[in-house]
Amino acid sequence: MGYVAIKGGGRAIDGAADALELLRTRQGESARPLDTDTIEKQLYFLHSRILSEGGLYHPQLASLAIKQSLGDTLEASFALRAYRSTKPRLLETPVHDTSNMRLIRRISASFKDIPGGQMLGPTTDYALRLLRMDLLNESPEQFQAIAKTLLAGLPQQSGADSFPKVLDSLRAEGLLPQVNQAAREQPFDITREPLIFPVPRSAALATMARGETGSLLAIAYSNMRGYGDVHPTVAELRVGYLPVMLPHPISGELTEVGEVLMTECEVVAMYQGDDNKSVPTFTLGYGACFGHNEVKAISMAILDRALQKGMQDGAENPSEDPEFVLLHVDGIDSMGFASHYKMPHYVTFQSDMDRLRTTQQKQEAGHE
Amino acid sequence: MSNGINFAFLDEYAKREIRRSVIKAICIPGYQVPYSSREMPMGRGFGTGGLQLTLALIGADDTLKVIDQGSDDSVNAVNLRKFIEMTCPGIDTTTRLQEATLIQSRHRIPEQPLRADQILVLQVPYPDALVIVEPSEDKRKIMHGEADYSRLLVKLYEDIVKFDEITISHRYPTRINGHYIIDPSPIPRYDVPRLNHSEALILFGAGREKKIYAVPPHCLAEPLAFDDVPFRIEDFTDSHGERRACKLCGSKTSFLDEFIDEQGARVYQCSDSDYCEQQQELAHG
Numbered sequence: 001m002g003y004v005a006i007k008g009g010g011r012a013i014d015g016a017a018d019a020l021e022l023l024r025t026r027q028g029e030s031a032r033p034l035d036t037d038t039i040e041k042q043l044y045f046l047h048s049r050i051l052s053e054g055g056l057y058h059p060q061l062a063s064l065a066i067k068q069s070l071g072d073t074l075e076a077s078f079a080l081r082a083y084r085s086t087k088p089r090l091l092e093t094p095v096h097d098t099s100n101m102r103l104i105r106r107i108s109a110s111f112k113d114i115p116g117g118q119m120l121g122p123t124t125d126y127a128l129r130l131l132r133m134d135l136l137n138e139s140p141e142q143f144q145a146i147a148k149t150l151l152a153g154l155p156q157q158s159g160a161d162s163f164p165k166v167l168d169s170l171r172a173e174g175l176l177p178q179v180n181q182a183a184r185e186q187p188f189d190i191t192r193e194p195l196i197f198p199v200p201r202s203a204a205l206a207t208m209a210r211g212e213t214g215s216l217l218a219i220a221y222s223n224m225r226g227y228g229d230v231h232p233t234v235a236e237l238r239v240g241y242l243p244v245m246l247p248h249p250i251s252g253e254l255t256e257v258g259e260v261l262m263t264e265c266e267v268v269a270m271y272q273g274d275d276n277k278s279v280p281t282f283t284l285g286y287g288a289c290f291g292h293n294e295v296k297a298i299s300m301a302i303l304d305r306a307l308q309k310g311m312q313d314g315a316e317n318p319s320e321d322p323e324f325v326l327l328h329v330d331g332i333d334s335m336g337f338a339s340h341y342k343m344p345h346y347v348t349f350q351s352d353m354d355r356l357r358t359t360q361q362k363q364e365a366g367h368e
Numbered sequence: 369m370s371n372g373i374n375f376a377f378l379d380e381y382a383k384r385e386i387r388r389s390v391i392k393a394i395c396i397p398g399y400q401v402p403y404s405s406r407e408m409p410m411g412r413g414f415g416t417g418g419l420q421l422t423l424a425l426i427g428a429d430d431t432l433k434v435i436d437q438g439s440d441d442s443v444n445a446v447n448l449r450k451f452i453e454m455t456c457p458g459i460d461t462t463t464r465l466q467e468a469t470l471i472q473s474r475h476r477i478p479e480q481p482l483r484a485d486q487i488l489v490l491q492v493p494y495p496d497a498l499v500i501v502e503p504s505e506d507k508r509k510i511m512h513g514e515a516d517y518s519r520l521l522v523k524l525y526e527d528i529v530k531f532d533e534i535t536i537s538h539r540y541p542t543r544i545n546g547h548y549i550i551d552p553s554p555i556p557r558y559d560v561p562r563l564n565h566s567e568a569l570i571l572f573g574a575g576r577e578k579k580i581y582a583v584p585p586h587c588l589a590e591p592l593a594f595d596d597v598p599f600r601i602e603d604f605t606d607s608h609g610e611r612r613a614c615k616l617c618g619s620k621t622s623f624l625d626e627f628i629d630e631q632g633a634r635v636y637q638c639s640d641s642d643y644c645e646q647q648q649e650l651a652h653g
Contacts, residue, residue: 009446078407085406088379192385194402194578197506323504333576336412340493343414343444346437346625347475347639351537351556353626354602359531366532 024070036063048261048291049073053331054080055191055210057260057290074212074335081210081332089192093246094254098264098288099168102161103240110170110233110268116163121239123294166236167266170282176268177281197323204307204326208300209289212331219329220299223306223319230305232267232285239263239292264288265297269305283308376423377455382406386424386580390571393582398544399512400495405578415448415474417573418491421580422472425487428458433468438476438623438639448472463642475538477559479622479643482568484585490553492574495581497541497551517541517549520592528597540599541592544583549592552583558601558623563589604636614638617647 054077069075105121188203241259285305287297310320408416434449436442440463501519593599624636638644
């Protein structure tokens with residue numbers, strides 16, 4: 001057993017941990033602890049956000065992270081991300097085709113009639129943001145009856161649940177560049193390699209896929225407002241469950257091992273006039289992340305477009321600069337560093353004071 | 369471990385990657401080796417780079433000392449030490465520098481000399497000294513490769529023109545082995561000369577910025593300065609020209625923390641608490 005050297009600081013930390021635990025449980029005797037299923041289902045969008053920013057698809061542990069962090073999105077994603085560090089990477093999936101997604105929602109802002117049709121699905125887009133006072137005193141019975149009634153009204157089989165991609169039809173018309181199969185690079189794994197600029201597009205996409213929603217939104221918004229000129233149209237936004245395929249350990253045959261809830265967004269942007277002789281086409285931006293996070297996927301698609309433009313023509317705006325965007329959108333990094341300023345900086349501050357006093361003295365001496 | 373976490377938290381692949389990066393860092397003194405940097409269960413900025421180095425290097429027979437601002441009892445040092453003890457069963461921890469084989473520190477190099485069988489791990493918030501003159505890492509990499517530090521020298525020169533003094537207080541740019549200039553982490557200028565020809569290996573870990581670099585033993589480390597404007601450490605002389613002493617141990621050579629006591633008087637105390645205690649033990653026999 002090792003000798004342990006601890007004094008006052010250790011007691012203070014223990015005390016702080018207790019105070020936080022009290023904060024979590026202070027509701028007292030009438031309280032029921034949140035169970036992880038409730039978090040996953042009733043705090044669905046919060047849960048989605050943690051899955052995505054945590055960069056690990058583990059619905060139950062994402063719920064646990066939300067529970068133990070008292071709903072702090074940065075902290076919860078952080079706990080999930082740190083858990084990831086303890087696990088070796090065993091396998092890589094092949095590239096997945098999202099046309100196989102089992103969709104719960106799918107829209108296009110570019111065409112009214114898309115093959116398969118628009119499917120609004122669960123969304124707040126057209127909801128009036130009026131507080132529903134009746135939910136203040138919702139009884140468990142009322143609550144349970146709602147889903148039952150809604151599900152009873154549905155037909156048993158509601159048709160196909162996977163649809164072709166909108167982009168495929170644009171591609172068939174020659175409005176988009178063809179997919180260059182030969183140029184398909186080995187995806188860059190940001191969890192195993194540091195970003196050394198310039199980085200491939202796959203590294204940018206991976207970084208944004210687990211980026212912090214607010215950070216992505218803020219930088220994408222700067223582009224939308226005029227610090228940039230992507231002017232996107234949402235060709236397709238889809239939310240659904242993507243079957244995950246892995247090679248069978250014995251036969252090597254691709255086998256479905258489960259499915260992940262994902263949001264995917266493809267934006268089409270106006271052709272940027274340049275002087276090369278190739279046939280002009282629209283340009284593309286792509287966004288995808290775990291969970292149901294539409295604003296994040298749209299922001300990411302816009303930034304992907306902006307970054308591609310920046311890499312090609314040089315960055316004219318922050319949102320087009322890969323270093324600016326990719327090194328500042330990670331919530332774990334940025335919140336950690338912002339929090340670290342709460343730590344003591346006695347030594348460096350002592351040094352600062354030494355410099356300030358010395359320069360003050362020199363200046364005073366100069367005035368005499 | 370009972371909760372299924374590997375010895376030293378990280379999986380073995382991660383540790384191996386860090387050790388390889390350390391070897392590269394030693395081979396190219398002062399060069400910032402990029403590495404993937406795993407998320408640790410504590411905040412980026414709280415020493416996750418140093419922590420990953422420590423976890424990759426530590427074995428069950430090591431004795432660890434963790435300090436923050438020179439103190440073993442600072443909350444962050446306690447927190448890191450507790451985490452390492454929890455994930456590395458069998459190791460010893462100590463506050464006495466002489467007993468430690470591995471020392472993780474934030475913002476200070478211990479007051480007393482290090483030995484050849486010790487490794488000092490420093491936590492680094494900003495690994496690149498050039499960041500004050502060039503925000504783009506891509507461009508900084510080229511500047512480092514070409515040993516082009518002219519803009520850094522211009523910054524020092526501008527300081528002298530404006531303030532008649534170099535105003536960089538800590539994180540003082542230091543040239544290693546005649547080529548790469550490093551950010552030696554936020555150690556005070558007082559500590560910078562002790563990087564030069566150190567007996568011990570000194571490793572720098574920046575977790576958030578994903579870099580590892582090293583000042584190997586017996587390696588040249590020179591703070592950036594001009595022939596006619598020498599590098600200067602913090603000045604602890606009082607208005608009578610006397611070197612201030614630590615109020616606890618009386619040391620007149622150590623780096624001092626300044627604070628206001630209950631009577632409102634300004635007092636000074638060793639920043640390195642272990643050194644201070646050892647000095648007091650010596651004085652009292």
